[in-house]
Amino acid sequence: MKQFILSLGGSMVNPEEIDTEFIDSFMEILKELNPERLGIVVGGGMTARKYVNSLKKYTNNNFFLDELGIRATRMNASILLGAMGLKQERIPENIVDALEILNRSNLVVMGGTVPGHTTDTVSMLLAESSGIKDVINITSVDGVYSDDPRKNKDAERYSKLTYDEAFNISLKSYSGAGSNQFLDSVSLLIGKRAALNIHVISGKNLENIEKCLSGKKYEGTLISQI
Ligand code: UTP
Secondary structure, eight states, rough: OOOOEEEEOHHHSSSSSSSSHHHHHHHHHHHHHSSSSSEEOOOHHHHHHHHHHHHHHHHHHHHHHEEEEEEEEHHHHHHHHHHTSSSSSSSSSSSSHHHHHHHSEEEEEEESSSTTOOOOHHHHHHHHHOOOOOEEOOOOOSSEESSOTTTTTOOOOOOOEEEHHHHHHHHOOSSTTTOOSSOHHHHHHHHTTTOEEEEEEEEEOOOHHHHHHHHOOOOOOOOOOO
């Protein structure tokens, strides 16, 4: 697997503060793998959560809450861009601009685009538009569970799911801007129509990330066509 889109969860980059230790280790893995083409889409993490929750005191207009979340994703993406040596002049704000950068330099780093979804959907659209087939969702949970494993200790982890199965699990946990879903539902529709391989893995296990990115057997959940 030498071409992939990484959906880097804000919970890894920015759990409470910006985790530069994680970012540095992650950069080492990427340097070693030296992928042919790489897109990195960064989530909003704690910054998004703090700002969105504060604004929620004054409005329940999800469009504006999403707009604020998007700004947080772009701030985190800027940190990643810095860690990669500022190899691109700006954070693209839409898929067409991101694709242009990817086609030119085989690398693009970005955050969110428009309200109504999360950076998961941005990752799938970037994969679909670029023809890259593998999306790796790096998050704080080690796969997709039947229920929230932090709240329900009997929750079962799936090693494989179809898009429809994953869609139904995702839809159950939707609650507007800042929802706590493993992947947002729209992203799974894009994944299905583009027949993407979506790998959901934990960012806490660096060895496992390396295995997944090298196409080896890894711990996590694969969402794909049967
Ligand atoms: P994230 O992609 O980080 O979503 O965007 P998330 O699921 O809350 O967080 P993690 O990173 O997976 O833990 C943060 C928020 O920004 C808005 C949404 O409100 C989202 O919840 N957003 C993000 C958009 O509206 N559009 C985008 O393209 C990206």
